[in-house]
Amino acid sequence: MENEHTGSRRNHWTFLTNHARVLIAIARDPGIRLRDIAASCDLTERTVQAIVTDLETDGYLTRTRDGRRNRYAIAPDARFRHPAEAGREIAGLLAYLVGPLAGPTTPPGPEGSDGVPDGRALPLL
Numbered sequence: 715m716e717n718e719h720t721g722s723r724r725n726h727w728t729f730l731t732n733h734a735r736v737l738i739a740i741a742r743d744p745g746i747r748l749r750d751i752a753a754s755c756d757l758t759e760r761t762v763q764a765i766v767t768d769l770e771t772d773g774y775l776t777r778t779r780d781g782r783r784n785r786y787a788i789a790p791d792a793r794f795r796h797p798a799e800a801g802r803e804i805a806g807l808l809a810y811l812v813g814p815l816a817g818p819t820t821p822p823g824p825e826g827s828d829g830v831p832d833g834r835a836l837p838l839l
Contacts, residue, residue, distance in 0.1 A: 736765045740786045741812045
């Protein structure tokens with residue numbers, strides 16, 4: 715009998731959630747279309763729309779109209795939701811995976827050896 719820890723399902727897990735993938739896609743291109751996010755994340759447009767709404771509702775990003783398109787701005791001081799990462803800003807993870815966020819961010823501070831302001835990067839174990 716197969717369960718979640720055996721068989722073919724075991725080889726299909728990933729480190730990042732769909733919410734993280736969508737946020738990363740937006741961080742890479744703040745003017746990206748939902749259909750392009752869906753294609754790059756292998757999700758439906760409806761799922762991406764729901765995720766963007768979640769991220770906006772919880773203060774991780776804002777959406778503004780730019781002509782016929784949306785532009786997104788990520789709130790770099792937004793914090794992770796899970797208690798294991800509580801107190802950490804998402805900017806550290808995004809900087810690690812995408813590079814520095816464009817636009818206004820938190821004031822510059824001392825940088826660690828990884829080039830990310832100290833206290834923002836998740837520790838790599």
